[in-house]
Amino acid sequence: MFSKVLIANRGEIAVRIIRACRELGMQTVAVYSEADRQALHVRYADEAYLLGPAPSRESYLRGDKIIEIALQSQAGGIHPGYGFLAERADFAQACLDAGLAFVGPKPSAIAAMGDKAVARSTVKRAGVPVVPGTEGEGSLRDEELLALAPQIGFPLLIKATAGGGGKGMREVRALDEMPALLLSARREAEASFGDGNVYLEKLLEGARHIEFQILADTQGTVIHLGERECSLQRRHQKLLEESPSPFISDDDELRQKMGAVAVRAAQAVGYVNAGTIEFLVDKDKNFFFLEMNTRLQVEHPVTEIITGVDIVKEQIRIARGRQMRYTQEDIRLNGWAIECRINAEDPYNNFLPSTGRISHSLLPTGPGVRVDTGVYPGFEVSPYYDSLISKLIVWGETRAEAILRMRRALEEYKIVGVRTNIPFHQNLMDSHRFMGGQYDTRFVEERFSMEAAEEGKIDRSDISAIIATLVAHQQTQRAAHIIQRGERDTSNWKWLSRWERLQR
Ligand code: MV4
Numbered sequence: 001m002f003s004k005v006l007i008a009n010r011g012e013i014a015v016r017i018i019r020a021c022r023e024l025g026m027q028t029v030a031v032y033s034e035a036d037r038q039a040l041h042v043r044y045a046d047e048a049y050l051l052g053p054a055p056s057r058e059s060y061l062r063g064d065k066i067i068e069i070a071l072q073s074q075a076g077g078i079h080p081g082y083g084f085l086a087e088r089a090d091f092a093q094a095c096l097d098a099g100l101a102f103v104g105p106k107p108s109a110i111a112a113m114g115d116k117a118v119a120r121s122t123v124k125r126a127g128v129p130v131v132p133g134t135e136g137e138g139s140l141r142d143e144e145l146l147a148l149a150p151q152i153g154f155p156l157l158i159k160a161t162a163g164g165g166g167k168g169m170r171e172v173r174a175l176d177e178m179p180a181l182l183l184s185a186r187r188e189a190e191a192s193f194g195d196g197n198v199y200l201e202k203l204l205e206g207a208r209h210i211e212f213q214i215l216a217d218t219q220g221t222v223i224h225l226g227e228r229e230c231s232l233q234r235r236h237q238k239l240l241e242e243s244p245s246p247f248i249s250d251d252d253e254l255r256q257k258m259g260a261v262a263v264r265a266a267q268a269v270g271y272v273n274a275g276t277i278e279f280l281v282d283k284d285k286n287f288f289f290l291e292m293n294t295r296l297q298v299e300h301p302v303t304e305i306i307t308g309v310d311i312v313k314e315q316i317r318i319a320r321g322r323q324m325r326y327t328q329e330d331i332r333l334n335g336w337a338i339e340c341r342i343n344a345e346d347p348y349n350n351f352l353p354s355t356g357r358i359s360h361s362l363l364p365t366g367p368g369v370r371v372d373t374g375v376y377p378g379f380e381v382s383p384y385y386d387s388l389i390s391k392l393i394v395w396g397e398t399r400a401e402a403i404l405r406m407r408r409a410l411e412e413y414k415i416v417g418v419r420t421n422i423p424f425h426q427n428l429m430d431s432h433r434f435m436g437g438q439y440d441t442r443f444v445e446e447r448f449s450m451e452a453a454e455e456g457k458i459d460r461s462d463i464s465a466i467i468a469t470l471v472a473h474q475q476t477q478r479a480a481h482i483i484q485r486g487e488r489d490t491s492n493w494k495w496l497s498r499w500e501r502l503q504r
Contacts, residue, residue: 001320002076002101003027007041008066009081011374012390013296014041017079020312029075031066033059035382040374047073054384060084063091067098077101077319079312083386086295087114103319105294109269113292117161117199119269123289126268128261131280131288133201142182145200149175155203158182160189160196164291166236167192171203204288206440207280209233210245211293212262213303214275215314217324222266224259225307226333228299230278232428234351234444239421240428241299242338243306246399246437247281258287265289274300274315298341301372301393305337336402337395340410340425343387347424347450353387354419356380364412368395368405381418389420399437403429427453 004027007014018028018041030045035054042048049069051059063085070078078095080086086104089111095102104110113119118137124130133156134140134148149156149172158181160168168189170181182198190196213225229245230238248254262277269292276297278290300311309326318324345351357380363371373390375381381389394409396402407429410422427450428434433443 004029004073004075004077005103005316006031006066006070006073006075006078007045007081008060008078008085009083010036010039010041010060010385012372012388013081013298013374015044015374016372017081017312018044020310020316023310024313024316026316027075029070029073031060031069033384035380035384038379040376040379049073054382056084056384063088063094067094067100070095070100071098075100077103077316079103079316080295082295082298087293089114101319103273103315104296105269105271105273105275109271110294112269113275113294115161116159116163116291117197119291120199120289123265123268123292126264128265128268128289129287131201131204131290134199139197140199142179145182145198146175146178149178149200152200152202155205157201157203158185158198159201160185160193160198162189162193162195162197168198204280204282206442207282208245208247208440209278209290210247210258210281210287211276211278211297212259213297213300213311214262214266214271214277215309215311215318215324215326216266216271216273216275217318218272218321219323221324221327222263222271223324223326223328223331224262225303225309225311225331227255227258228302230299231439231441232434232444233441238299238341239444240338240340240425241302242336242399242402243302244333244336248285249399251285254285254287261287261289265292273318274311298388298391299339301370301391302337302339305370305393305395306333306335307331308334335395335397336399337393338402338406339391339393340406341388341421342390342392342413342415342425343421344381344389344418345387345421346419347421351421351424353383354381355383356418358415358417360414360416362412362414364392364409366409366412368402369409370394377417389415389418392425403435424450 005021006029007017021028028045030041030048031051032042032048033051033054051062051065061084078100085091087110089107092102092110093107112122120130121137132152155173158170168185170185172178172181185198186196209230210227211230212227216222227245228241228243230241232240265277266275274296276293279287280290281287304311344354346354358375358377361377370393371390375389392409394402394405396405410426413422433439
């Protein structure tokens, strides 16, 4: 059984994985690019090896070199983190062929879920609801797609079978615009994935993006760890995640139903290790399988915080062939967790990536606060990788307490040297729609602007606290009661207790 793990990643997630290994008493091997000589993950690991030049293609995507380093350093397993090689079935297979454990699912499960059309038909056969669309897994020609489109109905979406991240996705409002959109979708998919194959799905408008965390061991036990609300995103980049989802938080029956379906979807491909089932949920709480992510996700901490399960440690135990330490009945959701992704980017300039040396930094601490970071004062943020520099996660007994705590933590957090999206998160925490949990996947792009948020910011927290209470409960009689009372004292504590009284 292996006791040394190579971490095939960088940044905050590499540090996160090293910490889990350390707690398990396992040795760690880091790999790094020329841009990451001074990186935190290199310092934290027991050993570190240079992969090559900064561009990912020449470093973190060099699966051959990474396997070679694992063998030389006598690591017995490779943890891929997220991104880079995490969802490459060929890499997972190459690890197994070299006699290394891959801390993740089997190559066959990665491949089945990686092809979105195969994933759709596989889970559908297992009784999982999917959005109406084209059936089967082979490639369809334009004439066939054009003939099927009217049966599915408009508006619809063209999606790349190799897809993910919205690449190669096109909205089609009418049949006559479809040939041109098919052409551009195929071109984009070909350029992004080297595969121009596409399929069709009916477009669900104004839906929420809710995902379920799955854990499965090699003995056949599959459990879910509840959901995460991931609708707050911009251009397919998530900005904030929370658990539970405000949309289903009070509906445990729906949660258990979706969770059971998520487990069934994972079982349909013989899934082992940690994974995530993404659903779209419409206003009427109908839910549909969207895709499965066959990796550890950026937002896994919100689930860890409310379940108490260390997902990364559990991943490693599972990869060592151990039985899971939990059954479904052991899993309880306690309180509320929110994660803000802190990116080196300028929210006042179209979220343009920001690079440079971090000269000073002060991390928020104290009760209910966790920061997963890959940087420190003196570190140079380079343009070669994604702009995520840390994740700020808070826990509260209730959603309101978590929001107030996040406000406090964002205020404490100081980073000098690069621009960050912290001001964006601060404005978001003051947004009435966010406070009321009333947002879908279009919210940030269509209804939120930094300028509008900052107009009349004087006295913002008190005013917004009252309005949040009202917005969240505008349909209820009890909310009307509060308006009539017209109380003036609106300190955070009063707001909190009032909101919580209303939510009971
Ligand atoms: C959809 C959809 C609406 N209807 N499918 C976006 C990326 C890819 N993972 C799937 N995506 C979507 N698929 C149907 N049938 C809306 C989206 C979508 C979305 C999904 C999750 C999170 C954010 C999103 C933002 C825009 C569109």
